[in-house]
Amino acid sequence: MWARRITVRGIGRRLIHIYSLIxxxxxxxxxxxxxxxxVSDDIVFPPRYFSLQxxxxxxxxxxxxxxxxxxxxxxxxxxxIALCLPMAYAMERIPFRGRNVMGVAIFLPFILxxxxxMVALGAAYILLFPxxxxxxxxxxxxVVIGNLVWMSRAxxxxxxxxxxxxxxxxxxxxxxxxxxxxSITLPQIAPGIAVGSMIVFANxxxxxxxxxxxxxxxxxxxxxxxxxxxxxxxLDPRVAAQSLLVELVxxxxxxxxxxxxxxxxxxxxx
Amino acid sequence: MNVRLPGASIRxxxxxxxxxxxxxxxxxxxxxxxxxxxxxxxPSGSGKTTILRIVAGxxxxxxxxxxxxxxxxxxxxxxRRGVGYVFQRPSMFPHYTVRENxxxxxxxxxxxRVEIERRVAEMIELVHLDGLEDRYATELSGGQAQRxxxxxALAPDPPILLLDEPxxxxxxxxxxxxxxxxxxxxxxxxKTMMMVTHDQREALSLADTVVVxxxxxxxxxxxxxxxxxRPSTPFVASFVGSxxxxxxxxxxxxxxxxxxxRVLGRDVDVPRQDGLAAxxxxxxxxxxDDLEVIEERDRDQFPYxxxxxxxxxxxxxxxxxxxxxxxxxxxxxxxxxxxxxxxLQHHPEIVLIALGELVILPATATGQVPxxx
Numbered sequence: 001m002w003a004r005r006i007t008v009r010g011i012g013r014r015l016i017h018i019y020s021l022i023x024x025x026x027x028x029x030x031x032x033x034x035x036x037x038x039v040s041d042d043i044v045f046p047p048r049y050f051s052l053q054x055x056x057x058x059x060x061x062x063x064x065x066x067x068x069x070x071x072x073x074x075x076x077x078x079x080x081i082a083l084c085l086p087m088a089y090a091m092e093r094i095p096f097r098g099r100n101v102m103g104v105a106i107f108l109p110f111i112l113x114x115x116x117x118m119v120a121l122g123a124a125y126i127l128l129f130p131x132x133x134x135x136x137x138x139x140x141x142x143v144v145i146g147n148l149v150w151m152s153r154a155x156x157x158x159x160x161x162x163x164x165x166x167x168x169x170x171x172x173x174x175x176x177x178x179x180x181x182x183s184i185t186l187p188q189i190a191p192g193i194a195v196g197s198m199i200v201f202a203n204x205x206x207x208x209x210x211x212x213x214x215x216x217x218x219x220x221x222x223x224x225x226x227x228x229x230x231x232x233x234x235l236d237p238r239v240a241a242q243s244l245l246v247e248l249v250x251x252x253x254x255x256x257x258x259x260x261x262x263x264x265x266x267x268x269x270x
Numbered sequence: 271m272n273v274r275l276p277g278a279s280i281r282x283x284x285x286x287x288x289x290x291x292x293x294x295x296x297x298x299x300x301x302x303x304x305x306x307x308x309x310x311x312x313p314s315g316s317g318k319t320t321i322l323r324i325v326a327g328x329x330x331x332x333x334x335x336x337x338x339x340x341x342x343x344x345x346x347x348x349x350r351r352g353v354g355y356v357f358q359r360p361s362m363f364p365h366y367t368v369r370e371n372x373x374x375x376x377x378x379x380x381x382x383r384v385e386i387e388r389r390v391a392e393m394i395e396l397v398h399l400d401g402l403e404d405r406y407a408t409e410l411s412g413g414q415a416q417r418x419x420x421x422x423a424l425a426p427d428p429p430i431l432l433l434d435e436p437x438x439x440x441x442x443x444x445x446x447x448x449x450x451x452x453x454x455x456x457x458x459x460x461k462t463m464m465m466v467t468h469d470q471r472e473a474l475s476l477a478d479t480v481v482v483x484x485x486x487x488x489x490x491x492x493x494x495x496x497x498x499x500r501p502s503t504p505f506v507a508s509f510v511g512s513x514x515x516x517x518x519x520x521x522x523x524x525x526x527x528x529x530x531x532r533v534l535g536r537d538v539d540v541p542r543q544d545g546l547a548a549x550x551x552x553x554x555x556x557x558x559d560d561l562e563v564i565e566e567r568d569r570d571q572f573p574y575x576x577x578x579x580x581x582x583x584x585x586x587x588x589x590x591x592x593x594x595x596x597x598x599x600x601x602x603x604x605x606x607x608x609x610x611x612x613x614l615q616h617h618p619e620i621v622l623i624a625l626g627e628l629v630i631l632p633a634t635a636t637g638q639v640p641x642x643x
Contacts (some may be wrong), residue, residue, distance in 0.1 A: 165361040169419070170326055171348050172355035173375035174426065182347075187365045 031247065038240035056243035061217075062225050062242050069221040069246075073205030073253075076143050077197050080151040083144070083198070089181070093164060106152050109145045113197050118142060118213035125214065134216030142210040147203050151196040158192025159185075194261035196265035198254045205250050223263070277305040278339035279431035280325060285334030287320050287486075296318045296486040302431075302479070304339075304484050307463045309473040310358050311599075312483035313509065314545060321483075325464065328376045338430060343579050345433030354423035354431040354461075360415030368394070368418050369403040370534045375426040378424040393421035396458065397451055409506030413444035424459065433465040437472060452476065458639045470510045474498060482506050504631050507555035514556040515599045515631075533628070535587070538574055542628055553631040558604040560626035561570060563592070563613065572624035580621050594621060 009160060038054055040047035047221050087106075091099055109117065119141055125132045132138035171179035208227065211220045233239065280302040287295040296319040296613050308417050310318040323329035325336055327348030333521045335344045344349050353483070363371050370614045372393050376386045394400060397417040407415055416436055423431055433452070436623055453476055467473055469515045473480050474494040481498060482505075490506045500509035503517055518533035527542035533554055546552070563574075569575050578594035578601065590610035605613060605625065 163359065163361060164365060165357045165359060168348075169355065169361040169363070169422075171328070171358060172353065173327060173422065174349050174352075174378050176347075176349055179378075184363055237337070 054237035065222040065225045078202035084151040092159040109150045114209040147200045154196030159187035162188040279304045281337035283335040306478045308479045309477035311473040316483040317486040354428035359433045381631045447591045520550040556627040561603045562624045574625040
């Protein structure tokens with residue numbers, strides 16, 4: 001009986017391993033394929049030659065979009081931290097009327113179809129603030145709105161698990177509410193902010209819909225530039241190299257953030 | 271231990287707190303003299319924690335005033351009241367060590383580093399945390415973490431310390447240990463302390479004054495002995511310790527003022543009691559430990575002895591808890607000493623019970639004076 005159980009459990013475990021491996025391959029495979037295209041334009045497998053030349057010929061227009069992409073990522077992350085901290089705090093700790101409505105409202109931009117929303121926003125820009133079309137702020141606003149839910153949920157989740165009595169204890173020791181929040185609550189919810197920042201940064205640096213609809217050639221992300229080149233020339237080694245580079249830069253920055261957070265908030269982040 | 275500030279008095283003046291339609295605290299007033307230990311005792315929902323939080327400034331009252339010492343603190347922000355607070359759960363800041371936690375309030379006051387270190391060392395010695403200075407909350411037991419919370423609250427030398435059920439999250443052994451620590455701290459520092467609890471043993475053993483609360487109102491206020499021996503309402507009688515509530519009636523008033531009452535099927539004379547007249551219905555409180563199981567040969571030594579039929583008995587070590595039927599009323603009795611073994615061994619059908627003390631709780635619940643036999 002026991003022997004049978006152990007065997008069944010062993011088979012189950014093995015099946016889970018195989019399933020996990022298949023999922024991992026499916027996730028990583030496109031990047032591997034992209035790498036092959038980038039280093040070899042050969043159409044047979046395995047490729048007959050390798051070249052890193054495409055990485056040195058990325059093109060001026062692509063390189064020109066990198067500062068905009070990083071600036072958009074950093075700005076979105078900072079704006080969302082500033083917006084979501086008080087918002088999540090209010091929703092988690094301060095009872096007020098309309099709290100539930102607000103909780104649902106932050107999901108709306110996430111649920112609405114992106115293209116339709118951008119057309120609507122573009123129309124609003126043209127009618128009310130035409131100077132926003134093609135500007136950094138004009139692109140930043142929809143990217144911030146689209147990512148609001150990620151940061152807000154990450155911070156709110158952390159606040160929900162942090163005991164409010166710590167902050168009250170700090171107040172009773174003589175700290176103002178703001179000081180108690182800064183010294184006691186903020187370090188506790190920092191892992192949540194870190195996780196939210198990583199997601200938001202990765203999303204906004206590679207944003208596509210908002211800059212595609214509302215940007216101009218000098219105010220688009222690298223992702224939009226890649227898409228434009230792809231529609232013009234198809235998938236060639238240079239476009240593949242550009243895509244790989246975007247993946248590499250974003251993932252490296254997220255990884256650095258993750259490692260820093262793991263070291264700083266040991267036990268709180270896996 | 272160098273005591274800097276003595277305790278300050280607390281005055282709660284006509285405080286009411288409403289949460290929507292719910293009245294959590296209903297026109298409560300009481301005074302706590304400086305240096306005294308008052309315990310707010312009551313079941314869940316009686317408003318005790320709300321009162322404590324209002325005194326601390328963590329909750330705003332709907333009406334009424336709070337005085338701390340000679341200061342009207344009603345509108346003073348919590349962080350400016352200078353009151354120490356210990357929470358129900360050990361709210362030790364998780365990202366700081368024991369030493370950093372205790373010194374947190376002192377650092378906030380920008381005291382010199384040497385002074386902070388000296389004060390932290392004093393507090394560590396006071397709550398017996400020596401050797402644990404560099405540990406984090408996750409490396410401490412619940413009792414140790416709660417001691418850190420007490421030391422942290424006391425470190426800035428507040429004249430008043432408020433404790434919100436500080437023992438409730440601990441197991442029985444730790445609870446006893448920490449109770450001793452709290453009593454010792456109060457004696458050594460002479461701080462005014464106000465503690466909330468639903469445990470009558472904690473309240474009776476620690477308090478100078480017990481405020482019994484029921485449904486947001488004060489049911490009784492008095493010393494532990496008064497509250498226990500002279501409960502003013504059936505609620506206080508049954509909540510503070512266990513009791514047998516028995517119905518009776520006043521059968522007559524003697525010329526000397528002595529009351530004749532009928533209880534458990536026989537007449538008993540008790541001292542004069544204002545406001546009662548022949549024919550009045552009364553409710554009596556008979557504490558299980560005021561009823562004594564006696565031998566037949568000792569019957570003459572007690573003025574009032576009842577015969578009861580033994581229904582049930584539970585042995586719990588230092589006490590035998592029995593249930594006895596006396597004239598249709600079921601009485602719970604705590605038997606201690608050697609008598610408990612004799613009862614256990616022989617398990618007689620009929621036992622003799624001597625009345626020690628009974629308290630009359632008039633149905634009007636006003637002007638009750640206990641009647642001792």
